Amino acid sequence: MKLLVVGGGGREHAIIKKLKENPTVETIYALPGNGGMVDDCTPVPITATDIDAIVTFALDAKVDYAVVAPDDPLVLGCVDALEAKGIPCFGPRANAAIIEGSKVFSKNLMKKYGIPTAKYEVFSDLDAALGYLETAPLPTVIKADGLALGKGVIIAQTLSEAKEAVHAMMEDKRFGKSGERIVIEEYLEGPEISVLSFTDGKTVVPMVSSMDHKRGGDGDTGLNTGGMGTIAPNPFYTPEVAERCMREIFLPTIRAMAAEGRPFKGCLYFGLMLTADGPKVIEYNCRFGDPETQVVLPLLKTDLLTVMQAVTEERLADCPVEFSDGAAACVILASEGYPGSYQKGYPVRIPDDLNAEVFAAGVKVQDGQLVTSGGRVLGVTATAPTLPEALQKAYAAAEQIRFENAFYRRDIGKRALAAKEE
Numbered sequence: 422m423k424l425l426v427v428g429g430g431g432r433e434h435a436i437i438k439k440l441k442e443n444p445t446v447e448t449i450y451a452l453p454g455n456g457g458m459v460d461d462c463t464p465v466p467i468t469a470t471d472i473d474a475i476v477t478f479a480l481d482a483k484v485d486y487a488v489v490a491p492d493d494p495l496v497l498g499c500v501d502a503l504e505a506k507g508i509p510c511f512g513p514r515a516n517a518a519i520i521e522g523s524k525v526f527s528k529n530l531m532k533k534y535g536i537p538t539a540k541y542e543v544f545s546d547l548d549a550a551l552g553y554l555e556t557a558p559l560p561t562v563i564k565a566d567g568l569a570l571g572k573g574v575i576i577a578q579t580l581s582e583a584k585e586a587v588h589a590m591m592e593d594k595r596f597g598k599s600g601e602r603i604v605i606e607e608y609l610e611g612p613e614i615s616v617l618s619f620t621d622g623k624t625v626v627p628m629v630s631s632m633d634h635k636r637g638g639d640g641d642t643g644l645n646t647g648g649m650g651t652i653a654p655n656p657f658y659t660p661e662v663a664e665r666c667m668r669e670i671f672l673p674t675i676r677a678m679a680a681e682g683r684p685f686k687g688c689l690y691f692g693l694m695l696t697a698d699g700p701k702v703i704e705y706n707c708r709f710g711d712p713e714t715q716v717v718l719p720l721l722k723t724d725l726l727t728v729m730q731a732v733t734e735e736r737l738a739d740c741p742v743e744f745s746d747g748a749a750a751c752v753i754l755a756s757e758g759y760p761g762s763y764q765k766g767y768p769v770r771i772p773d774d775l776n777a778e779v780f781a782a783g784v785k786v787q788d789g790q791l792v793t794s795g796g797r798v799l800g801v802t803a804t805a806p807t808l809p810e811a812l813q814k815a816y817a818a819a820e821q822i823r824f825e826n827a828f829y830r831r832d833i834g835k836r837a838l839a840a841k842e843e
């Protein structure tokens with residue numbers, strides 16, 4: 422089979438490595454992929470949002486199956502466009518990807534179907550939003566409606582910070598059209614849990630749970646990033662919590678989307694917070710999370726392509742999906758300065774005999790050499806029977822990889838380990 426994967430980061434590399442394990446796979450094209458993936462796939466310089474070029478390429482290359490991984494092409498209807506030309510896909514159509522593409526949509530969906538989430542109000546008028554803030558409890562959470570590269574959420578500790586965020590989104594249009602409507606919501610507290618799931622619109626199969634580390638600095642300090650590391654499974658996701666999430670969140674969400682005439686097929690990501698009142702939805706993503714995928718897929722025992730095709734063909738109920746009992750840890754090696762500005766173009770040296778998997782994110786080949794080209798450069802993942810062993814292996818491997826200006830968090834998994842001891 423010839424496969425096409427839309428996207429070009431560490432998440433896509435993790436998906437590609439797993440797809441490659443299927444013996445029927447001859448070729449995997451990555452659009453655009455990156456220079457660190459060439460041993461596993463063929464990168465093609467087409468950007469992930471150029472839907473017309475993706476469809477033309479898929480037809481010319483006679484692709485049998487496509488996986489659309491990032492949010493933007495999904496929200497733009499990449500799956501709809503490929504399917505219209507007869508190419509089966511993994512990923513939701515645009516009418517279901519809206520669950521991530523519009524926070525107003527997802528909040529209204531949760532309210533209508535009684536799915537637990539933070540209380541909220543929606544505003545499209547600046548003065549109304551500012552007026553509401555005067556009496557809103559602090560801290561308060563302000564979210565741009567549309568996609569904003571993960572930066573459209575502001576947690577304001579004071580009234581002036583809150584007002585500043587509202588001005589930035591609605592007046593200065595910091596996130597463009599994404600901030601024309603905003604959600605102001607209740608601040609929730611508790612450990613966060615990421616649960617990625619496979620769903621064909623009828624059945625939902627949660628994958629192993631994970632924990633992201635969003636802040637740039639040790640001890641959860643510094644700016645929010647795309648994610649500096651992950652561990653799986655998440656110790657806060659006990660069997661009782663899992664059962665409650667299935668009953669109160671996962672199944673109701675799948676049924677709600679179907680009832681709305683927007684059946685969700687693909688990977689639905691539940692960003693959860695375990696509050697004193699039980700698990701609540703912080704956000705939905707219409708795709709695999711990054712870097713969560715870099716710990717979740719290495720633990721998947723079932724063939725990934727088989728599961729994806731069962732999703733596409735709506736027969737997930739008959740497809741067993743198994744994860745290993747062990748643990749996985751991923752440490753992201755980033756460019757110093759990220760998520761702010763940083764230098765790039767530094768040579769990257771990865772030893773051949775690493776006792777870990779390396780997923781390429783922000784690298785490219787320049788004059789025959791691998792060099793840094795992004796903020797998050799590599800993801801280093803190790804699996805082991807226990808979390809302490811997985812962390813030890815991932816950090817030992819991370820230390821052996823060299824590039825100038827590299828930095829990584831030293832405390833990935835620390836909170837998870839502390840939770841296990843409680």
Ligand code: AMP
Binds near residue numbers: 562576703
């Ligand atoms: P999001 O982009 O929606 O995942 O939000 C980014 C991060 O902001 C989340 O991972 C949470 O840590 C935090 N966050 C979002 N919404 C809330 C909320 N209602 N209460 C507390 N923290 C939140």
Ligand code: GLY
Binds near residue numbers: 571647712
């Ligand atoms: N790691 C969070 C996300 O993929 O949005």
